[in-house]
Amino acid sequence: MxxxxxxxxxxxxxxxxxxxxxxxxxxxxxxxxxxxxxxxxxxxxxxxxxxxxxxxxxxxxxxxxxxxxxxxxxxxxxxxxxxxxxxxxxxxxxxxxxPPLAIAISSAPVFYYYEDAYLKDVLKAINKFDFTRFPIYDKNYQYIGLLTASDIIRWMAKEMTSNVISLGNVRVRDLLNNNKEYYVDFIKGTTNLYEVEEMFDQYHAQDKKLQAVILSEDGTSNSKPKAILTPWDLLDPEPNG
Structure with missing residues (x-):
């Protein structure tokens, strides 16, 4: 035997x-x-x-x-x-x-905001969920840019006068106007984890830092976002295993 x-x-x-x-x-x-x-x-x-x-x-x-x-x-x-x-x-x-799908290790649902959203609402999300990257869209779900917690801190540092910052009427678009452009790419729900890793590697080979990969309804920048992956998400060596 x-x-x-x-x-x-x-x-x-x-x-x-x-x-x-x-x-x-x-x-x-x-x-x-x-x-x-x-x-x-x-x-x-x-x-x-x-x-x-x-x-x-x-x-x-x-x-x-x-x-x-x-x-x-x-x-x-x-x-x-x-x-x-x-x-x-x-x-x-x-x-x-x-191969495991990329969505298996992504943050879903993704916290995104319209360009006319109030900054104070973004701050609430940071405080409650500890997220640091937020895709920004117009009303037609056209991607406009990425807002990060670091951007908010830098903006606050510039705007601070007499140790006071008034956030009541500050909109997300006010921070995006002077925001540097981040590299962001888009994928479909059928994209697997290793294809996403290839995307990050390809950007790196061009001396570019891919800040996030957004999974949208049709895999383009003009459709509703469903999940987001950042370099931190790829640190898990064995997803689903």
Whole structure:
């Protein structure tokens, strides 16, 4: 019975490895050949999910070679992976086949404001929910800009006279007029987490800091926002796992 269980673990490992290999073939089109390691070497340059797991995948490739080369029969293996290794490669294979959606780690619903909203209402949201980034729209849901807590603090510092600031009639648009432009992008609800990571990486490669990615109803800047992702949201190493 023990030998049968061990054979099953090796078989499960090989099945999961082949699942990942199939995904790599579908993802990476400019490799010199379809070998697992070649696909990793080429694919990591443009695919966030490959970069995320590449160190483990290289190890899995070596383990897979050991298992296959020491296979003495169709269903009989000498080299056996630990059950934790099998579970790990199965988890990674599932992530390749069905990546988690970006909305899974986003802040939803998103707190957004119209340009004629009062600043005091934004301050209430900061105090109650500890949010720091607020998309601003016109009445037609056309994105205008991003208002951050840092912008508000800088504006207050400039406006302070005699240690008093009157906020009663201050509108969001009053802060946006002199606000610097932030890089913000937009996605659909079907966008997966690794596609969003690629967006942040692409901006970074251009020496630009992507402040937020907004998930809107149709994935454009002129539709109602449903969720927002910031660089902080991407710090979770294993969403849904």
């Amino acid at each position: 023990e030998k049968k269980a061990e054979q099953t673990q090796s078989g499960q490992f090989e099945v999961a490895f082949n699942r990942i290999h199939r995904c790599l073939k579908d993802m990476v089109k400019d490799a010199h050949n379809d070998s697992f390691v070649e696909l990793l070497n080429v694919g990591q340059k443009s695919h966030s999910i490959i970069r995320k797991y590449k160190d483990e995948l290289y190890q899995f490739a070596r383990l897979r070679n050991a298992i296959v080369h020491e296979k003495v029969d169709v269903d009989y293996y000498i080299a056996e992976p630990h059950i934790k290794v099998v579970r790990r490669i199965e988890y990674i294979a599932t992530n390749f086949e069905k």
